Amino acid sequence: MRGENMLIDHLNARIIKEKSPIVVGLDPRWDLIPEAIKHENLKAYGETFKAVAESILHFNKGIIDAVMESAFVFKPQIAFYEQYGIEGIEAYYKTCQYVKEVGGIVIGDIKRGDIGSTSEAYAIAHLGETTIGNRSLKAFDSDFVTINPYLGSDCIAPFLNQCQTHDKGVFVLVKTSNPSSGELQDLFVGNTRIYERIADWVHGWSIKTTGNSGYSSVGAVVGATYPEELKRLREKMPNSIFLVPGYGAQGGGAKDVVEAFDSNGLGALINNSRGILYAYRKTGENYQIAAKKAANEMKASIVLELERVAK
Numbered sequence: 001m002r003g004e005n006m007l008i009d010h011l012n013a014r015i016i017k018e019k020s021p022i023v024v025g026l027d028p029r030w031d032l033i034p035e036a037i038k039h040e041n042l043k044a045y046g047e048t049f050k051a052v053a054e055s056i057l058h059f060n061k062g063i064i065d066a067v068m069e070s071a072f073v074f075k076p077q078i079a080f081y082e083q084y085g086i087e088g089i090e091a092y093y094k095t096c097q098y099v100k101e102v103g104g105i106v107i108g109d110i111k112r113g114d115i116g117s118t119s120e121a122y123a124i125a126h127l128g129e130t131t132i133g134n135r136s137l138k139a140f141d142s143d144f145v146t147i148n149p150y151l152g153s154d155c156i157a158p159f160l161n162q163c164q165t166h167d168k169g170v171f172v173l174v175k176t177s178n179p180s181s182g183e184l185q186d187l188f189v190g191n192t193r194i195y196e197r198i199a200d201w202v203h204g205w206s207i208k209t210t211g212n213s214g215y216s217s218v219g220a221v222v223g224a225t226y227p228e229e230l231k232r233l234r235e236k237m238p239n240s241i242f243l244v245p246g247y248g249a250q251g252g253g254a255k256d257v258v259e260a261f262d263s264n265g266l267g268a269l270i271n272n273s274r275g276i277l278y279a280y281r282k283t284g285e286n287y288q289i290a291a292k293k294a295a296n297e298m299k300a301s302i303v304l305e306l307e308r309v310a311k
């Protein structure tokens with residue numbers, strides 16, 4: 001498989017070129033969207049899902065445009081859109097489309113996984129193509145999605161198949177950033193913790209799909225809030241790119257994520273959602289200016305920390 005995997009190599013080439021391993025999480029919250037945007041849509045559509053969806057799209061496009069100089073990877077979390085029904089899902093779809101239009105990469109944070117046949121439908125919906133008679137249509141065209149391995153390997157296989165067919169990628173939940181992630185993930189099965197067992201699976205899948213850059217498009221989600229575990233997991237999954245949430249609002253900082261990277265500054269994508277989207281609420285600036293500054297600062301802190309460690 002080495003060398004055939006283009007998405008991951010393209011991603012790594014851009015991380016190097018743009019010196020940016022950051023991901024901007026697009027988690028729109030109605031109560032935190034600037035009043036001026038909401039006002040315009042409430043006037044046009046009243047207190048409806050349509051007004052919310054239009055506001056979300058306006059806000060997201062503004063954020064994407066503002067941070068493009070320091071970020072090219074975006075992670076919309078689908079739950080924030082689903083709560084606004086069909087219109088919310090449309091805003092999710094259009095957000096993904098807009099990221100693609102401006103040359104960005106989309107990680108659909110969908111955290112899916114079910115029995116094999118249902119996982120296949122999820123995988124087709126978010127990574128593949130739906131067949132209707134003689135036509136094949138893309139439903140949601142993400143580059144990567146997040147997946148939940150709790151149902152076992154047959155729930156993962158359909159996603160891996162779509163990755164191979166359509167040159168897409170997945171991030172498997174390994175050690176999540178939330179405070180109670182250890183309740184299940186840290187339990188021992190024999191001498192191995194559950195999250196380590198999942199890391200072994202991910203490693204097994206990733207070595208079969210490693211690209212020229214030495215990484216696979218089968219990646220792992222590992223929280224910035226567990227830096228010790230992050231370090232050990234880096235050793236366990238040397239070919240997997242990590243998606244690292246937990247930076248910013250959840251307490252993680254540049255020092256906590258540095259072990260996720262290899263000596264070339266590759267191997268990790270660090271996500272920040274609230275800390276960038278709603279930076280304006282702390283600074284009182286225009287939301288785009290504040291988001292741009294927050295993204296630039298995050299990128300600079302991580303680059304500085306990587307340089308410090310490399311010395």
Ligand SMILES: O=c1ccn([C@@H]2O[C@H](COP(=O)(O)O)[C@@H](O)[C@H]2O)c(=O)[nH]1
Binds near residue numbers: 027175246274
């Ligand atoms: O372990 C995990 C997995 C996913 N997430 C998601 O990342 C963002 C984090 O948002 P912040 O505002 O930067 O805290 C959010 O979409 C989560 O659902 C995570 O936090 N931890």
